[in-house]
């Protein structure tokens with residue numbers, strides 16, 4: 001980054017006599033300054049407030065110009081750290097020079113993907129550009145103004161009460177889970193939920209079933225916490241329960257992603273669900289249901305949670321706000337069987353709590369005021385479109401190197417490798433080129449000859465973004 005020099009606002013003084021509205025003049029001046037090299041990638045620009053006051057303009061006018069510049073990838077807003085010229089605009093000068101002669105607004109070519117803080121193909125990161133920041137900001141003020149004094153004291157280690165109630169209500173409607181707020185525990189991310197289960201119900205060294213392939217980060221977390229994990233193969237019906245019983249009948253727990261298996265995307269079939277629940281009943285084992293991105297499904301209706309079939313109180317259900325809001329929140333939750341709620345309540349009193357009540361209060365308000373449902377309603381078609389961008393770009397790739405598995409939901413795609421190239425080596429080469437694809441083999445516990453590449457699509461804002469990333473991936477595959 002090239003320092004924190006500020007653009008001289010005097011050079012940007014707008015002329016009220018000109019035909020173009022003031023925001024447009026500001027917008028163009030910045031484009032020109034970037035194209036001519038007067039402003040370089042990484043340079044800090046004045047805040048909206050200070051520029052507005054220096055130029056004697058309404059804040060809204062400057063804000064509109066800045067929003068256009070952020071939206072088109074010229075600027076990156078970095079919260080308290082200020083707004084900077086996108087560090088990714090290394091090669092922009094020429095393209096931008098050509099562009100300054102054609103007046104915006106209207107769809108403008110974006111030479112490079114805007115900086116969303118996510119690399120192309122980044123897994124697990126939702127569409128950060130589409131997060132309703134304005135609503136969130138408004139809510140922050142509201143939440144602070146209305147926060148009861150009791151919420152400013154030491155927070156409940158089980159989570160902020162209104163958020164627990166909002167989660168229980170949401171799960172009843174959206175996931176078919178009948179639970180009370182007392183069964184809901186707010187945690188610091190999914191790992192916080194796993195840790196709470198481990199500390200409350202399991203002992204170090206206990207054996208558990210783990211999907212193979214399966215979510216690598218939770219696997220590493222559990223192994224480091226001293227749990228033993230038995231790989232259980234996943235096929236087109238999800239976790240193969242019969243093989244689990246054969247290979248590790250004595251297991252005390254199973255961790256599963258029944259809605260969209262991570263990473264293959266398949267759903268656990270109903271016969272397998274019943275078989276798994278029956279095994280848990282019989283063995284008095286615990287099932288951890290990781291329902292991390294069930295909200296996003298593109299074919300058919302969302303499947304009910306496994307927990308909704310749990311008649312014998314063996315399922316511990318986990319959900320996260322990382323996909324439906326944003327991962328920086330670090331907020332997830334655990335729903336425990338009613339019979340275990342007392343034990344969990346006792347345990348949370350002796351563990352690090354899930355963090356500040358403030359973000360929890362904001363999420364509670366966000367849910368209660370209907371923004372959450374609206375946001376989800378908006379994100380589903382958006383993800384379907386972005387998924388289409390990536391699937392189409394991959395389908396146009398020549399050479400029959402990849403086969404995209406049809407997946408009904410989620411925010412990533414799994415492409416099987418049809419060549420004999422090693423997926424780990426390819427993923428490493430792609431990562432060295434700034435592409436965040438991951439190798440399926442890295443998510444496996446047992447070796448397999450079937451390689452694949454995992455690719456997130458949530459942050460492909462346009463078809464061209466996806467096509468450009470796929471072209472770069474193609475070059476990596478060609479180099480082999």
Ligand SMILES: Cc1ncc(COP(=O)(O)O)c(C=O)c1O
Pocket residue numbers: 123124188189190191215257262290292320321322327331332
């Ligand atoms: C399979 C799976 N489970 C759970 C999570 C959620 O983890 P967290 O709440 O820590 O963000 C993720 C996030 O990527 C995931 O991919």
